Every structure is written in structure tokens, then in C-alpha cells.
Amino acid sequence: MITFDKVSMRYGDGGTALTNISFEIKKGELAFVTGHSGAGKSTLLKLILAMEKSSGGQLIVNGVNVNRITRRRIPYHRRQIGTVFQDHQLLLDRTVFDNVALPLEIAGFDPRDAARRVRAALDKVGLLHKERLNPAKLSGGEQQRVGIARAVVNRPRIILADEPTGNLDPELSAEVMRVFEQFKSVGVSLLVASHDASLITSLHYRTLTLDHGRLVADQPELKHGQQAAR
Amino acid sequence: MASKPRAKQDRSLVRIHAIRQWLLTHGRVARSSGWRLLAQPGSSLLTAFVIAVSLLLPALLFALNSNLTQLLAEFRQDRQISLYLQDTLKETEGLQVSEDLLSRPDIAAVDFISSAQGLLEFSAASGLGEVLLQLPSNPLPATILVTPVSEEAALIDALATELGLHPAVALVQIDRLWRQRLQAISRLISVAGSGLGVIVVLGLFVIVGNTIKLAIENRRMEISVIKLVGGTDSYIARPFLYSGLFYGSVGGLLATVLQLIVLYLVNIPLRDLLKLYDSAFVLQGFDLSGAMLLILAGASIGWVAALIASLRHIWSLEP
Numbered sequence: 001m002i003t004f005d006k007v008s009m010r011y012g013d014g015g016t017a018l019t020n021i022s023f024e025i026k027k028g029e030l031a032f033v034t035g036h037s038g039a040g041k042s043t044l045l046k047l048i049l050a051m052e053k054s055s056g057g058q059l060i061v062n063g064v065n066v067n068r069i070t071r072r073r074i075p076y077h078r079r080q081i082g083t084v085f086q087d088h089q090l091l092l093d094r095t096v097f098d099n100v101a102l103p104l105e106i107a108g109f110d111p112r113d114a115a116r117r118v119r120a121a122l123d124k125v126g127l128l129h130k131e132r133l134n135p136a137k138l139s140g141g142e143q144q145r146v147g148i149a150r151a152v153v154n155r156p157r158i159i160l161a162d163e164p165t166g167n168l169d170p171e172l173s174a175e176v177m178r179v180f181e182q183f184k185s186v187g188v189s190l191l192v193a194s195h196d197a198s199l200i201t202s203l204h205y206r207t208l209t210l211d212h213g214r215l216v217a218d219q220p221e222l223k224h225g226q227q228a229a230r
Numbered sequence: 231m232a233s234k235p236r237a238k239q240d241r242s243l244v245r246i247h248a249i250r251q252w253l254l255t256h257g258r259v260a261r262s263s264g265w266r267l268l269a270q271p272g273s274s275l276l277t278a279f280v281i282a283v284s285l286l287l288p289a290l291l292f293a294l295n296s297n298l299t300q301l302l303a304e305f306r307q308d309r310q311i312s313l314y315l316q317d318t319l320k321e322t323e324g325l326q327v328s329e330d331l332l333s334r335p336d337i338a339a340v341d342f343i344s345s346a347q348g349l350l351e352f353s354a355a356s357g358l359g360e361v362l363l364q365l366p367s368n369p370l371p372a373t374i375l376v377t378p379v380s381e382e383a384a385l386i387d388a389l390a391t392e393l394g395l396h397p398a399v400a401l402v403q404i405d406r407l408w409r410q411r412l413q414a415i416s417r418l419i420s421v422a423g424s425g426l427g428v429i430v431v432l433g434l435f436v437i438v439g440n441t442i443k444l445a446i447e448n449r450r451m452e453i454s455v456i457k458l459v460g461g462t463d464s465y466i467a468r469p470f471l472y473s474g475l476f477y478g479s480v481g482g483l484l485a486t487v488l489q490l491i492v493l494y495l496v497n498i499p500l501r502d503l504l505k506l507y508d509s510a511f512v513l514q515g516f517d518l519s520g521a522m523l524l525i526l527a528g529a530s531i532g533w534v535a536a537l538i539a540s541l542r543h544i545w546s547l548e549p
Contacts (some may be wrong), residue, residue, distance in 0.1 A: 049458070051548065072462075079460035089455045103459040108251055150459070 478532020
């Protein structure tokens with residue numbers, strides 16, 4: 001679903017964000033991207049969303065060559081990807097329900113259909129009873145979960161998450177990861193940027209480690225039998 | 231074979247569904263844009279008022295011009311030549327002159343107005359009755375109104391010149407001259423109105439464009455979120471286009487109301503003036519099509535201005 005082939009990314013001021021990155025995320029695969037802050041995790045996600053343009057290499061996402069995508073096609077490309085943002089990017093002039101409904105409204109869903117999906121997504125993150133509230137009234141963790149509901153409401157093929165458990169206690173983090181695992185089990189590919197080492201090691205998923213814009217380690221998913229060895 | 235018509239039916243159902251969906255989406259966006267404007271009634275009304283006043287100026291000029299044109303059309307029927315007779319002439323002599331004129335083949339009708347009759351009519355029409363009657367002598371000459379057979383300006387001119395040579399005639403006046411002056415004034419107003427119209431349209435583009443630009447700036451955060459979850463540029467621009475449309479149409483409506491008020495206020499003294507001229511002229515500008523045109527002009531200017539502003543400012547944001 002996501003193929004990086006020798007992708008490099010340089011900023012206009014000459015700073016290098018990513019160097020020669022190659023990896024592939026398959027359908028139904030969940031992978032963590034980890035590394036110190038500024039290692040290039042967010043840049044990696046931005047490239048996938050076509051928020052930034054790479055300066056070299058080839059990036060194929062969901063069959064789309066993102067390097068050569070036209071401005072007109074970018075919105076349709078993003079509709080295939082559910083994104084959980086670090087600063088959750090919720091709109092404070094509308095309710096939780098309307099925030100989650102936004103991607104469906106943009107895609108032109110029938111309002112009744114959309115309402116059903118929104119409630120299902122909110123139920124999945126345990127916030128159905130707060131659909132009428134303004135996101136500003138919610139705690140940081142709840143806001144993060146609204147962001148997750150918005151990312152999954154469109155049933156995307158790919159989910160990107162930038163520090164989705166950043167504001168959450170361990171129990172809620174585990175809850176969020178369980179939601180992600182449900183999507184993985186129905187064939188969604190997930191890429192989760194996180195520096196939450198304890199969460200990553202407890203889950204044994206594939207882990208890509210970035211250091212100063214280079215991919216320094218690609219730890220494959222550990223099967224049940226291998227867990228002891230780790 | 232049986233599946234073919236069904237497939238066709240399905241396709242048309244899908245199309246109907248898509249059109250319905252499109253209409254619903256637009257209705258929703260239009261409503262929410264409307265509410266957004268109503269949430270700030272003061273500034274929205276102010277913008278609409280500025281648009282209204284800008285539209286009012288050329289609209290009034292065009293109204294003035296169409297009234298002038300109509301007035302001219304009325305006078306076109308009226309190809310009279312006025313002959314003012316020497317004031318030494320007696321009334322019977324004047325009548326004799328007019329009867330002589332009537333026998334000419336190129337004159338269709340004559341109307342003799344004695345100086346006494348003229349004074350009576352004028353004092354009644356002008357409201358200066360008492361004053362005029364107190365004058366020691368009648369200042370008005372006897373007049374013969376000549377209606378030529380021909381409608382051609384050159385022939386009327388020739389006739390007027392010839393009649394001017396008649397010893398009983400002191401002065402010849404053709405109505406055509408001041409009709410020509412009115413026509414020239416009408417052309418001038420038309421040109422000025424068009425020029426002002428162009429300036430006003432440009433000004434409105436700036437006003438509406440700037441309002442929309444500010445609205446876009448205020449909703450930058452929302453726009454960036456919408457972009458991140460897959461909103462197209464046209465989806466983002468849509469509410470702003472509706473805002474421009476609403477500003478423009480409300481501005482047009484306000485301009486119509488203002489124009490009505492102005493014309494009503496002008497109509498009162500104008501009626502008295504026209505009574506003096508004994509004219510059947512009725513002031514134009516109250517008609518529905520003119521009002522519709524003004525509203526339509528406002529709406530389209532608002533929409534196009536919003537479109538230009540959206541293209542410029544939304545396009546410049548990060549994709």
C-alpha cells in the first residue's frame with residue numbers, strides 16, 4: 001500500500017529531512033515509525049499525504065505516484081487516507097459529531113448514511129455520549145480520540161497516526177491501539193509515528209527507526225513464538 | 231436482454247441520486263453561509279449597504295436617461311413651429327394671418343393664441359396669476375402654433391425660415407432645437423453612466439473581494455483541516471461564493487429600495503413641473519424588470535468577486 005523507494009527530502013533552506021528511505025507497508029500491516037524528535041517521522045507522514053514533495057526517489061501510495069500527483073488529485077488521494085494528527089486539528093466552531101462527519105460531508109455522503117457511520121466511529125472510541133459537545137470541552141485524551149474517530153470514519157485503506165497516544169495514559173493508549181488493530185484485521189494498512197517506547201515494545205509490531213533522516217533499523221513484527229527472544 | 235434496460239435504469243437512478251445529493255449539499259452550504267452572515271448582522275449589512283450605494287449611482291443615472299429618452303419620444307410627436315407675432319398687430323389681423331397660413335398646402339393645422347388668452351393660460355398654469363394680472367400691460371405676444379404636414383426636419387426648417395420672413399412674425403421658434411439639446415444631454419448622461427458603471431463594478435470587486443479575503447483569513451485553520459481530510463478547492467471556496475452571492479443580491483435589493491425612495495422624492499416636485507408643461511409624462515424607474523436587473527447585477531458582481539478572491543487566496547494556501 002505504501003512503497004518508499006530511495007526517497008529523499010530536502011527543505012528549501014538546504015536542511016535535509018530524509019535521506020534515501022526505502023521500505024514497504026503491505027495491505028493489513030501495522031508498523032511503527034520511531035526515532036528522536038526531529039528524526040523525520042512527521043516529514044515521512046507529510047510525504048505520504050502529499051503535504052510535502054520529496055526531492056528524490058519514488059513514493060507510491062495506494063497505487064498513486066505521490067511525487068507526480070497534480071494539485072487537483074491531492075484531495076482525492078487524501079480521502080483514501082485517514083490521518084490522526086498530533087495536535088488533533090479539531091474545529092472548535094462545531095460539535096464533536098460535526099467534526100467526525102467532516103470527511104464524509106466533503107466526500108458528499110448522504111447525511112443519514114453519514115450519521116450512521118459517525119456514530120459507529122464515535123462508539124468505537126467510546127465517545128458516543130459526547131457527540132453534541134464542543135471539542136473544547138473535552139480532555140486532551142478525548143480530543144485525541146475524536147481525531148481518531150474522524151480518521152477512521154471514511155473507512156480508509158490507509159491510516160496514518162502522528163503520536164496518537166501522546167496525550168493519553170497507558171490504559172487509553174492501549175485502547176487506541178486496540179482500535180487500530182481492529183482496522184488492521186480488516187485489511188487496513190497503518191503507519192504510526194510514536195516515540196512511546198514502552199507502547200512499541202509491548203506490542204511487537206514492525207518498527208522502523210529513523211535517525212537524522214535515515215532509516216537505521218527495520219525490526220520486523222514478532223510472531224508469538226518469537227516474543228520470548230526479544 | 232432483460233438486464234440491459236435495468237442497467238440503464240440503475241444508471242439513471244444513480245444520476246438522479248447524484249443530482250439530488252449535489253442539490254442537498256449546495257442547499258446546506260448556502261444555509262450555513264447565510265447563517266454565518268446573519269451571525270454578524272452589523273458588518274454584513276454594512277457591506278451590503280456599501281454595495282447598494284455603489285450600485286445606486288449608475289442606476290439613478292440610467293433611470294434619468296431612460297426618463298429623458300421617454301420624454302424625447304413624447305416630443306417627437308410634437309413638430310410644432312411657434313410664431314410670435316409683432317405686438318403692434320391687432321387680434322383680428324393675427325387671426326387673419328393664421329387663416330392665410332392654414333390655406334398653405336404644407337401646413338396641416340394652425341392654432342391662434344391671442345396675447346390675452348396666452349396671459350390667462352400662463353397665469354393659471356404658473357400660479358403667478360395675481361402678479362401677472364397686476365402688470366400695466368400684457369408682456370406676452372400673440373402666438374400662432376403651426377403644425378407642418380411634413381415630419382422631416384429639413385422641410386420643417388425651411389418652412390420655419392420662410393414663415394420668419396412674414397412681416398407679421400417677430401420670432402420663430404422650433405421645438406426641435408431644445409429637443410436636440412436634450413438628446414445631446416441624454417447621450418452625455420448615458421456615456422457618464424456607463425463610465426461610472428465600469429468604475430463601480432471595479433470598486434465592488436475590490437470591496438467584495440476584500441471582505442471575502444478577510445473571511446478566508448479568519449477561517450484559515452478550518453480551511454487547512456478541510457484540506458488535510460480531502461476537501462477540494464471548490465469545496466472550500468463554495469461557502470465564500472455563496473457569501474459573495476448573498477452580499478451582492480442583498481446589496482442589489484437595497485439599491486432598488488433606495489432608488490425607489492429617491493425616485494419617489496423626486497417625483498413630487500417633478501409632477502408639478504410637468505403640469506406646467508402640460509405633459510402626460512410619467513416618471514420611469516419603478517418597474518419590476520429594472521429592480522430584477524439591479525439585484526441580478528449585484529448578485530453576479532458579488533459572486534464573481536468572491537470567485538476571484540477565493541481563487542487567489544485559497545489557491546495560495548498550502549495544498
